[in-house]
Amino acid sequence: MNKADLTKRPAEVASMFDEVSAHYDRMNTVLSAGNDHLWRIATTRAIDPRPGELVLDVAAGTGTSSAAIATFGAHVVAADFSAGMIEVGKARQAGNPRVEFVQADATDLPFGDDEFDAVTISFGLRNIVQPKKALAEFFRVTKPGGRVVICEFSTPPLAAVRAAYYGYLQFGMPIVARLASSNAEAYEYLMDSIRAWPSQPTLAGWLRDAGYERVAYRNLTAGIVALHRGHKPGRAIDGKTS
Structure with a gap:
């Protein structure tokens, strides 16, 4: 069994996800108590995909999020x-x-x-060894006037929620992963990576540093997850300024 660590060496991370790929979507639903479906709906609405647009879905995994985006008529490049x-x-x-x-x-x-009208990544940015470099790449391939949407685990602002959530990560998730997953060690990395990930304002700052404007975020499920959005300066393809 392969388990990546917080050094996030690309080969180790890729190997770990290779091993869990067959049951990845099912495990996401189990571990999130079904909230992954709600988070996907919120992310797709934030992207606001339109017919004829080209959308890049980074860390797309098995393409579940990509398929949701494509139902609105956009063509989606699912990159992983x-x-x-x-x-x-x-x-x-x-x-x-x-x-x-x-x-x-x-x-x-x-x-x-x-090249892309929108770039999005869901629950993948924290697995990248150089997330700021990834954000710079997102900005590069986004069209002027285009948008970025990031859905990622985050820091619940309320202390009581944060304590309960971290308790679940430390004690509950390992039990569920051992019962339901063929690679429980991979989900130990998941817990470690969530706890080490920076807060919402920090990620918003990274987006601004990458060049995005009108950066904003909103919390989902009491801040367990956060949706970040930004726009690339310039003129959108439909002629409207961003």
Whole structure:
């Protein structure tokens, strides 16, 4: 069994996700008590995909989020570092012409400048060894006037909620992972990475440093998860200024 650690060496992270790819979506639903569906709906609404748009979904995994975005008529490039995730995703989305899978490193994206109307990543930014470099790449490939949407585990602002949540991460999640997962050690990394991840204002600052404007965030599920949004300065494709 492979377990990455907080050094987040890319090969180890990719190998870990390769091993859990077949049951990844089911485990997300189990561990989040079904909230992953609600978070996906909120993220898709924040992206606001439109017919004919080109959307980059980074760390797309098996393409569950990509398929949700594509239902609104956008073409979605589902990029992931894990070959195993892409293999499962291609099989599941084989009949979906609006979802295209590409193996890619988030810190060195194989796309041109100003290519995408929107760039999004859900629960993947904290797994990248150089998240600020990834945000710079997101900015590079976003069209002027385009937008970025990040859904990520975060820091609950209320002390009582934070204590209960961290208690679940430390004691509850390992039990559930041992019962339901073929690689429980991978979910130990999940717990470690969540607790080490910076707060909402810090990530908002990183987005501004990358060049995005109109940066804002809102908490979901009492701040267990946060949605961050930003816009690339310039003129949007429809002629409206951003």
